[in-house]
Amino acid sequence: MKSKITCDCCGETGVMLKHITRSFGKGDQVVVIDGIPLQVCPHCGESYFTADTLQEIERLRMHRAGLTARSMAPVLSYA
Numbered sequence: 001m002k003s004k005i006t007c008d009c010c011g012e013t014g015v016m017l018k019h020i021t022r023s024f025g026k027g028d029q030v031v032v033i034d035g036i037p038l039q040v041c042p043h044c045g046e047s048y049f050t051a052d053t054l055q056e057i058e059r060l061r062m063h064r065a066g067l068t069a070r071s072m073a074p075v076l077s078y079a
C-alpha cells in the first residue's frame with residue numbers, strides 16, 4: 001500500500017502510516033495514548049509525528065492533567 005505522503009526528510013513519496021501506542025511523561029504524569037498515527041518512511045527509515053499529531057497529543061495530555069490522578073495510567077484513544 002503506497003501512500004502519497006512525502007517524506008520531510010528525503011522528499012520521497014510512499015511514507016507509511018502506522019498506528020502505535022506510546023506513553024508520555026513519567027511517574028504520576030504518565031499518559032498512555034493508543035492509536036497515534038506515526039509516519040514511517042521506507043526510503044530513509046525516518047519515523048516521525050506530524051505537527052498536527054503532536055498538537056493533538058499535547059491536547060490529550062492537557063486533558064489528562066485536568067483529571068484526578070488515579071493509581072493506574074489511563075489509556076487514551078487518539079482521534
Ligand SMILES: [Zn+2]
Nearest residue numbers: 007010041044
Ligand atoms: Zn524519507
